[in-house]
Each structure stands twice: as structure tokens, then as C-alpha cells.
Amino acid sequence: MQFSSSLLENAVTEFAKLPGIGKKTALRMVLHLLKQDSKEVSHFSNVIAKMRSEIKFCHRCFNVADGDICSICSNSMRKQDVICIVESIRDVIAIEGTQQFNGIYHVLGGIISPLDGVGPDQLNIESLLQRVENEQTQELIFALNPNIQGDTTIYYIQKKLQDKAVRVTTIARGIAFGGELEYADEMTLGRSLQNRLPVERYVNGR
Amino acid sequence: MQFSSSLLENAVTEFAKLPGIGKKTALRMVLHLLKQDSKEVSHFSNVIAKMRSEIKFCHRCFNVADGDICSICSNSMRKQDVICIVESIRDVIAIEGTQQFNGIYHVLGGIISPLDGVGPDQLNIESLLQRVENEQTQELIFALNPNIQGDTTIYYIQKKLQDKAVRVTTIARGIAFGGELEYADEMTLGRSLQNRLPVERYVNGR
Numbered sequence: 448m449q450f451s452s453s454l455l456e457n458a459v460t461e462f463a464k465l466p467g468i469g470k471k472t473a474l475r476m477v478l479h480l481l482k483q484d485s486k487e488v489s490h491f492s493n494v495i496a497k498m499r500s501e502i503k504f505c506h507r508c509f510n511v512a513d514g515d516i517c518s519i520c521s522n523s524m525r526k527q528d529v530i531c532i533v534e535s536i537r538d539v540i541a542i543e544g545t546q547q548f549n550g551i552y553h554v555l556g557g558i559i560s561p562l563d564g565v566g567p568d569q570l571n572i573e574s575l576l577q578r579v580e581n582e583q584t585q586e587l588i589f590a591l592n593p594n595i596q597g598d599t600t601i602y603y604i605q606k607k608l609q610d611k612a613v614r615v616t617t618i619a620r621g622i623a624f625g626g627e628l629e630y631a632d633e634m635t636l637g638r639s640l641q642n643r644l645p646v647e648r649y650v651n652g653r
Numbered sequence: 654m655q656f657s658s659s660l661l662e663n664a665v666t667e668f669a670k671l672p673g674i675g676k677k678t679a680l681r682m683v684l685h686l687l688k689q690d691s692k693e694v695s696h697f698s699n700v701i702a703k704m705r706s707e708i709k710f711c712h713r714c715f716n717v718a719d720g721d722i723c724s725i726c727s728n729s730m731r732k733q734d735v736i737c738i739v740e741s742i743r744d745v746i747a748i749e750g751t752q753q754f755n756g757i758y759h760v761l762g763g764i765i766s767p768l769d770g771v772g773p774d775q776l777n778i779e780s781l782l783q784r785v786e787n788e789q790t791q792e793l794i795f796a797l798n799p800n801i802q803g804d805t806t807i808y809y810i811q812k813k814l815q816d817k818a819v820r821v822t823t824i825a826r827g828i829a830f831g832g833e834l835e836y837a838d839e840m841t842l843g844r845s846l847q848n849r850l851p852v853e854r855y856v857n858g859r
Contacts, residue, residue: 448746448750449746449749449750450717450746451711451716451717451718451723451724451725451745451749452708452709452717452718452719452723452724453719454703454704454707454708454717454719455704455708455717457700457704458700458701458704461696461697461700461701464697465682465685465686466681466682466685467678467681468682472673474743474746475672475673475743476671476672476674477704478741478742478743479671479672480671480701480704480705481704481705481708481717483705485705485706488701488702488705488706489702489705489706490667491667491670491701492698492699492701492702493698493702494663494664494667495664495667495686495694495697495698495701496694496695496698496699497660498660498661498663498664498683498686498687499686499687499689499691499694499695500691500694500695501660502658502660502661502687505657510657511656511657511658511660511661511687512657512658513658513659513660517657517658518657518658519657535684536684536687537680537681537684539657540654540655540656540680543655543657544654544655
């Protein structure tokens with residue numbers, strides 16, 4: 448792509464660094480900003496810069512926060528003894544979107560993946576064990592993506608918790624709502640058979 | 654979507670204003686930036702702000718430029734007497750990408766579209782007529798999108814040029830390379846029959 452302005456070209460190059468954004472989409476965004484009022488664009492760039500420089504991570508659960516403790520941890524209406532373990536901030540937002548969880552979180556910051564050079568030491572696992580020790584946690588719910596790395600991570604953490612009096616669960620794997628049996632992979636379908644549940648529990652949703 | 658940080662939320666809201674970007678994609682971008690080095694993000698935001706505040710439009714052809722005249726107009730290797738008329742900057746970039754055009758441009762800044770309240774006066778048409786008058790232009794090539802508004806714009810400008818000694822052409826409309834006859838609309842297929850060309854010209858590409 449050839450540009451007649453280096454200012455335009457630099458802006459397109461920056462946008463094209465974002466995930467899932469190619470040069471054409473980047474150009475579309477830049478031309479959109481070019482049409483906007485100068486004030487609005489400077490607001491856009493300020494908000495981005497401020498977000499990166501001022502955002503903090505919760506000292507307790509490693510979720511994003513405006514202060515030292517995130518708004519979920521500091522909410523006294525939430526059960527402080529049920530911890531949901533997730534890989535990333537994105538998963539916190541996804542689970543909050545369901546409005547089905549009233550406990551607190553622990554963000555691992557990744558999952559154990561030796562092929563990518565990620566071992567337990569790079570993740571927030573030690574701090575999780577500390578929390579279970581100090582906070583009289585009743586239940587730990589693993590909400591990790593269902594794949595080999597996720598299962599490895601569950602296995603590793605569960606081993607470390609063996610002598611603790613805490614209930615450890617994982618979110619159900621099965622056929623997604625709206626999915627079709629014939630297109631489900633064998634692993635998922637097999638597991639959903641193994642972990643079948645009484646119809647009255649399914650109907651009542653609990 | 655619920656966020657535990659207003660800084661994060663503001664950034665997502667800003668990204669979601671961009672064309673074609675929903676909340677989920679915006680979140681993905683923001684979390685990507687959050688993982689980057691603080692310096693890189695501040696570079697990103699500076700480049701965007703600088704682009705909007707410092708970019709200029711060429712006094713001659715209305716293309717984007719770093720100075721008063723764009724790099725295409727000021728390039729003495731290009732034919733200064735062949736002007737390609739396009740709707741927007743995006744079209745300049747598309748045509749430059751073909752490397753098949755060695756003249757200069759005139760960016761109208763839109764097309765005549767009464768339904769959208771865009772008349773000839775809002776477009777850079779007067780300046781085009783001035784250029785034809787002053788620059789001893791030999792040929793004007795219309796490269797507008799093939800639709801009613803594009804054709805109206807061509808018709809309007811051509812009327813204004815009637816007493817000028819300038820060749821006026823338009824890019825060919827026809828079946829796109831890789832397209833299939835059976836899926837082409839009747840208008841396109843009909844026109845491509847009317848405007849058929851000798852095979853030797855097609856084979857030689859001229």
C-alpha cells in the first residue's frame with residue numbers, strides 16, 4: 448500500500464499492529480478518525496494513553512483495577528469465600544456477563560504451557576495458594592478453557608491443594624446451548640455422557 | 654459488558670466507536686495494548702493524535718499530504734496532464750496499488766447524492782474545472798464507484814466540460830477477474846457485452 452503522507456502511513460502502521468487488524472481495516476479506521484473533529488481524536492488518544500499508564504492490577508486477584516483492590520474484591524455483597532480461577536481478565540468479563548456468579552476471582556495471567564515456555568512460576572499460582580491459606584476459602588471453581596493446557600493447570604493446582612480443606616470444582620464441559628450433537632467432537636460428547644445429570648436438576652437449572 | 658475498571662471501560666468505549674468494531678473486538682484490542690510496553694502505547698497514541706492534528710490536504714488535488722502539495726502532484730516523473738477523478742483518498746491508495754497509473758489525481762471528497770444532501774457545491778468540482786482550465790489537461794479519467802450516484806456525478810461534470818478540449822474517459826465496468834458470469838448482475842453483464850473489446854487488445858492488456 449502506497450501513501451502520499453507519512454503521517455497517514457505511520458497511523459495505519461500503528462493500527463495494523465492490533466490483533467486481527469490488517470492494513471485495509473487499519474486504513475479504514477484512520478480515515479474515519481481523519482473525518483472526526485480534532486478534539487475527539489485527541490480525546491481518543493488521551494484515553495488510550497491514560498488507560499495504559501494509570502491502570503492497576505488488583506493486589507488480591509490480579510484483575511484490572513482503578514486502585515489497589517478491584518471493585519469485585521471490595522464488594523462486600525459478594526461471597527468472599529468462593530474463588531473462581533480464570534486465565535485472563537477477558538474471562539472475568541465473560542463470567543460477569545452471565546450474572547450467575549456471586550463470588551470473587553483469581554486471574555492466573557495465563558495457563559501452564561511448556562511448549563510456549565510458560566511454567567507454574569510465571570503464573571499467579573503461589574498467590575492463589577496463599578489466598579486459600581489465609582482467606583478461609585470454601586470453594587475454588589476452575590473456569591479454564593477446555594484444552595490440554597487448561598487441564599494440566601487444573602491438575603497441577605489441585606495437587607498443590609491436596610491437604611487443604613477446600614472444595615475444588617470445575618465448570619461443566621458439554622454440548623453448548625444451540626449446538627448440534629452430530630457436529631460435536633467425540634471428546635466433548637463422550638464427557639457430556641459421562642457427566643450426565645438428573646433431568647430435574649437440568650430443568651431447575653441448579 | 655461489566656468492567657472492574659473505569660479506565661478499561663473508557664478505552665473500550667473509544668475503540669468501539671471505530672467503524673466495524675464491536676465491544677468484544679474493542680476489548681481484545683485494549684487488552685492487547687495493556688500487555689504492551691507503556692512506551693509503545695504512548696507512541697501509538699501520539700502517532701494517532703499527531704496524524705489528526707498535522708495532516709494536510711493537497712491544495713491542488715485534495716489528497717492527503719504532509720505539506721501544501723502532495724507527493725504525487727509534486728512528482729515530476731508523473732504525467733501532469735492526465736487527471737484521475739476519484740471519490741476519496743481510499744480510492745487513490747487503491748489505484749496507486751495497481752501501479753498502472755502514472756498521472757495525477759483529483760479527490761472530489763464525495764459524490765453527488767441528493768438523498769444524502771450532497772450536491773455539487775459540497776464537492777471539489779469547481780476546483781477541478783479550474784484545473785482543467787489552467788493546467789492544459791489532456792485527459793480526465795473518471796474512476797468512481799459504478800452506481801447511480803457515481804454516474805450522476807460523471808454526467809454532471811461532463812456537462813460542465815462540454816466546451817473544453819479535453820478527452821474524458823471512465824474506467825471500464827465489466828466482469829471482475831475471477832468472477833463468474835452466472836452470478837453477475839444483468840446490468841454489468843449487459844454493459845460488458847456492449848463494451849466488448851478486440852481479443853488482441855485484451856491479450857496484450859492495452
